[in-house]
Structure formats: C-alpha cells, structure tokens
Amino acid sequence: MALGNANTSAQARGKNKPVIVKRRKEVVMAKGYNSFTSSPTQASNACRFGESLSETFYHNGAEALPASDDVVYLTRRADPRGIVEAGHYKILVGGRNYNMQIGESGVVSAVTACR
Secondary structure, three states: OOOOOOHHHHHHHHOOHHHHHHHHHHHHHOOOOEEEEEOOOEOOOHHHOOOOOOEEEEEOOOOOOOOOOOEEEOOOOOOHHHEOOOEEEEEEEOOEEEEEEEOHHHEEEEEEEOO
8 A cells, every 4th residue: 555645746746847858948059059079178278288189168159169168068058067177179160279278167268279
C-alpha cells in the first residue's frame, strides 16, 4: 500500500520541467553561435603555443572571428556555467592564428593576429 496521497507521484514526475525548459532556451539562444578551434588556457600571449589546437569553443558574436565583448562558451549553449576561464588562447579562424585574451565572465578583451 502506498504512503501519501495520489498527487505524490504526479508531483515527482513534473518537478524537473523548469530545468528542461531552461536547458531548451539555452540551446535555442545559442543556435547562431560560431565555433572555432583553440589551444588550452595560456598564462600569456598564446601565439607561441606549438601543439595542435584541440579545443572547440563557441562565441555569441556575429562574425566568425571573436571580437571584443563577445562571450566565449565551452559548449553551444547559452549557459553562464559553461563560459571559458580567463586567460590567453591561440585560436584558428579562417586559416589564420590569433591570440585571444579572455577576461572575467568569459568576455573577450582583445584578439590580435599572430605573426
């Protein structure tokens, strides 16, 4: 015999709906995000990073190359928990390498071409 009333199981099944709706909104908002390949976080200018660029990140800017004030994410989802940590990154966009500096909250501070 079950303990509680008839609403107990119904309430348990529906309690995750706000979480599912939030995740769906994050995916829909990020639909137009641009992807690019990157190095892991570096302490200073990342142009000297010599290994292969193995990370894939996403940014909310309109262009393929991230610009100042764009936000960079780990996944194609507008989730504030998935922002990239502050530091320098060597990125590859359009066949060219750039040093991208990320500040607090995953916001791009500067992007400069590597020589």
